[in-house]
Each structure stands twice: as C-alpha cells, then as structure tokens.
Amino acid sequence: MGQHTMTVTQGDFASAIQSDTPTLVDFWAEWCGPCKMMNGPLEELAEENTGKLNIAKLNIDENPGVASAHSVMSIPTMIVFQNGEEKRRLIGARSKSQLAAELAEFTN
Amino acid sequence: MSEKMIIIGSGPAGLTAAIYAARAGLEPLMVEGMERGGQLMITTDVENFPGFPDGVMGPDLMEQIRKQAERFGTRIITSNVSEVDFSERPFKVWVGKDLYEADSIIISTGASARWLGVPGEKQLTGYGVSACATCDGFFFRDKELIVVGGGDSAMEEALFLTKFASKVTVVHRRDEFRASTIMSDRVLKHPKIEVIWNAEVAEVYGDTVVQGVKLKSRTDGEVVDFATDGVFVAIGHDPNTKIFVDKLELDEDGYIVTEPGRTETTVEGVYAAGDVTDKVYRQAITAAGLGCQAALDAERWLESHH
Numbered sequence: 001m002g003q004h005t006m007t008v009t010q011g012d013f014a015s016a017i018q019s020d021t022p023t024l025v026d027f028w029a030e031w032c033g034p035c036k037m038m039n040g041p042l043e044e045l046a047e048e049n050t051g052k053l054n055i056a057k058l059n060i061d062e063n064p065g066v067a068s069a070h071s072v073m074s075i076p077t078m079i080v081f082q083n084g085e086e087k088r089r090l091i092g093a094r095s096k097s098q099l100a101a102e103l104a105e106f107t108n
Numbered sequence: 109m110s111e112k113m114i115i116i117g118s119g120p121a122g123l124t125a126a127i128y129a130a131r132a133g134l135e136p137l138m139v140e141g142m143e144r145g146g147q148l149m150i151t152t153d154v155e156n157f158p159g160f161p162d163g164v165m166g167p168d169l170m171e172q173i174r175k176q177a178e179r180f181g182t183r184i185i186t187s188n189v190s191e192v193d194f195s196e197r198p199f200k201v202w203v204g205k206d207l208y209e210a211d212s213i214i215i216s217t218g219a220s221a222r223w224l225g226v227p228g229e230k231q232l233t234g235y236g237v238s239a240c241a242t243c244d245g246f247f248f249r250d251k252e253l254i255v256v257g258g259g260d261s262a263m264e265e266a267l268f269l270t271k272f273a274s275k276v277t278v279v280h281r282r283d284e285f286r287a288s289t290i291m292s293d294r295v296l297k298h299p300k301i302e303v304i305w306n307a308e309v310a311e312v313y314g315d316t317v318v319q320g321v322k323l324k325s326r327t328d329g330e331v332v333d334f335a336t337d338g339v340f341v342a343i344g345h346d347p348n349t350k351i352f353v354d355k356l357e358l359d360e361d362g363y364i365v366t367e368p369g370r371t372e373t374t375v376e377g378v379y380a381a382g383d384v385t386d387k388v389y390r391q392a393i394t395a396a397g398l399g400c401q402a403a404l405d406a407e408r409w410l411e412s413h414h
Contacts, residue, residue: 033150034143059247072247075244
C-alpha cells in the first residue's frame, strides 16, 4: 500500500495478526475522509518503527466480514493485535503525535 | 521571520480568505487542522452551494476550493493550532512546539458537533453512538437507528441513514422541527422514518455495543426503554474556540464577537469568519462570503499600518 505499511485482506488477516510483533490494523474506506487523513501519520510511524510495530491497512468495502467480526462500527478504527489478540483499539482520526503517544507501549 | 497573515482553519471561510489573501500578495500561511475542510467533509450531496445545478459532494467541493487556494500560493500546514498569544504584535501561533508569528490572523476554525452528555454516550461512541451519518451509516445495514435532533443536520442525517437502516426514528425534544420546510417535509413523508416528539435521550445503554436508549418525555417526565442498534446525535454545533478563551472576546455561547457586519474581532489585526463567529446563517456560502470579507478587511488594515 504505502512504502512502509502493508495491505491485508480477509484472506491473510488471520495470519497477519498472529505475529509476535504488534500489528496495527487500520480499517478504512475510500469514502472516509478522516481515514485518508491518517495515511500520512501511519506511513511515518511505520517507517520510524520498522521491526517494532507493523502497520497494515484493511479496506472495509473489499473485506466487509472482517470489520463486523471485530465490532468495527466506525472508521477509522485502528486495532493493535499481537499473537492473535486485540491489545488496543483506537477509534477516530488523531494527529501523528497523539497516535505516537498512544502506541508508545508497543514502540518503546 | 514573521508572516503577513496566518489563517487558522480550512473550511469554506478559511479557504476563501486564503484565495483572496494570496491573490492580494499576502502569502498566507494556513494551519488547516486535523479535520481539514470542515463540516462539508462529512456530508454527501450539497445542493444549495451556488454554481452546482446538479449538486456537488461536500468533500469534492472542499478539495476544489483547497486546490484553488494552493494555486495562488497558499502554504498549508496539516496540523492543529495548540495555542495562541494575541497580546502583542506580531501575533504568536503555536503548532505543537513550532512557533509561528504573523502581522494578521484570520480565525476560521468553524464549529463541531455537540454531544448529548448523557450516561453511556461516551463509552459507546464508536460502538453504535455517532455524530456522523455519512461516516458510520455504512455499518448499520438493515438495523434500526435513532437520530436525535430537530434541525437541518438531523433531517439530513435521518434521510441519509434510510439508505442503510431498516428503520430510522427521529427523537426531538419539541413538538415541531426547526429545520427548513423542504427538509422537514422529506423526513415527515419518508416511509422508513418515524418521529418521536417531545422526548429526550436520557441514557444510552448496551454491553459492548448500543442496545437501546432511555427516552424521557418532556411532557410528563415518563422514562421508557427504546431498543435501537445505533444513536446518531445531530443536536447542533458548538464553535471551536477553546484556544481563544481569554485571548479575545467570545459571546456566552463561545462564538467570536465581531464588529456587526464585519470581521474585526476585539483584537486589532485579528479577524474571524465562518461558523466560528456566525451563529445565525451557518451556511457554506455565507462562510465563504465572510472569508472573503476577512481577507479584504485584513488587507486594508495591513496596508494602512505598514
């Protein structure tokens, strides 16, 4: 997707979130303005935290089942998974600095 | 090094001010905020902005206006202003830790959706409680929803949600809408929409997602449970003026006070345009008009003071 973020689909979602490395999944859609505002911050954070935090993007129009399976009812929603478990959920767009602060436990 | 002008906010008011200021050679710097484009970014069809006989999508309109501002040289920072100091010139504007200074400021930070402030609302925001039908309606296909409010926003949200929901119930605390006639009529005639008059939402409840609300009657105080899958709040907007408290005069509702019919605030060199100051009209076109006025007011003032 971006240079440092990856795309996930319903096909590889399950294995992507099994990773030992914390993996943030960004649920987004083309018609969601606030989702697109997150592209820049997520790209930068992915680059700055290579190896510590994976950032993956899931398009909910193309992969509707995954969103509802995880009770995603508003986008953007960003869920950090590790070893298959949900560790942190962030709902709504936010600035890069706020996002970085909220993800500090995974990146430090 | 000081800017000639900083514009705070990037809705129709701010961007129109930028177009005029840039064309006047003022080289404006805009801090567009994290929710750039303003309230039109979260609506779909805009039918009443002049120039579009077939309507225009809010985000598309804002993108065009933003491109227009950039065409004439507006520089844009995609971040929020965290603090300001208008006590002396040049004025100071902090974007995080970065300090910018300017000879003139145009404030066009607009207004944000108001919340109910009832138990359960905050906890269930994102889990069935929303203030944006276009953002979240997608997730409620074939579900039952309520929309709280009686103005044009509530009417628009209710009508938009009928595309997804099996049923939409508008809950309004009075016995008639304050929305425009055309919008009220569409809602009242819609087969999927019902209205509960003279009622308020007293609480939102649900374990992990919204399961219902408690509705309180304004006529006899009776409280009933009303099952629903989602609550869309559309009860109005509050001006985004938190960072301007004690920096310039605000009215009792938080709107920036300006010279009647003009854009001058109580601080010379600082101007206000759009929904951050206008609580009467609050239209995209009136905001754009005020943005133009603010740029012209600022330009003339700068000319006479330098």
